[in-house]
Amino acid sequence: MQYEKKSDGIRIIGKEDFNPEHILECGQIFRYKKNSLGEYVVYSKEYCAVIKEDNDGYFIKTKAVDYFVNFFDLQTDYSNIKKQLNNIAPYVNEAIESGHGIRILRGDLFEIIVSFIISANNNIKRIKLIIERLCERVGTNMGNYYAFPTMEQFFELDEKFFKEIGAGYRASYLASLKNEFDLILFNNFSAMSSDIARDNLIKIKGVGPKVADCILLFGLYKTDVFPVDVWMERVYYEQFGNVQLTRPQISKDLTNRFGCLSGYLQQYLFYHRAIKK
DNA sequence: GACCAGGGCGGCC
């Protein structure tokens, strides 16, 4: 897919490998909305972008051009990924067709860690609600929106605050996150294998194997992971599985089969099974 | 009003 950097945004040429609805509504990110014109607006860290559709593609209007070139993973060839995932199984072809313009976003590590601690045993609508309240209360006012809290802003907050914004029993996990400051900031996760990085992430309170895999995929861009939640467990037994396995065992089976394509495949399947239907 | 949601923790064996 081709794109052009402009002074006020990014021009996306073609619609096959870039679909705002599929990218944003597939549960990898929780800070987006539709504006009065029906255009998607997406927020990451302190940045913001509006996605406008035109005849032959899209225009991502933003002041942070380089940030969103990376964020939307525009250097990766998704046609090639879809080609490699083609004809694995009829259901996989179906899923890729229904989520054809999905891209794995390169989110901010800290924002992703917080977001997916909140995501545990929760639903997407309420995850969005809690994160929205978090940003409105402590994020920097950027004019017409609020930034995600910086680590410094976030670590001032206590368990009582997190309960007030509706985090429920995850409040204590969020409040104790400041104790993992060193782990988050000074670990060179990118240089680690996914297995080693996962072992480190699981040390964080509220981060188990599934949340860790989401952090690896959406916050550290490691695609050889397969996050398995209730929906992916259903897909596994409906489409792949035979014997009864734990979720980490399902994840291991699927990463063994699909390697570095795992993260992409998982996202097509999640969108198809959990969101679209 | 029960059931569910991009699960994880602590106690138990």
Next chain:
DNA sequence: GGCCGCCATGGT
């Protein structure tokens, strides 16, 4: 190591 009850909250 694996299993299991419990956990807050908002939507359906």
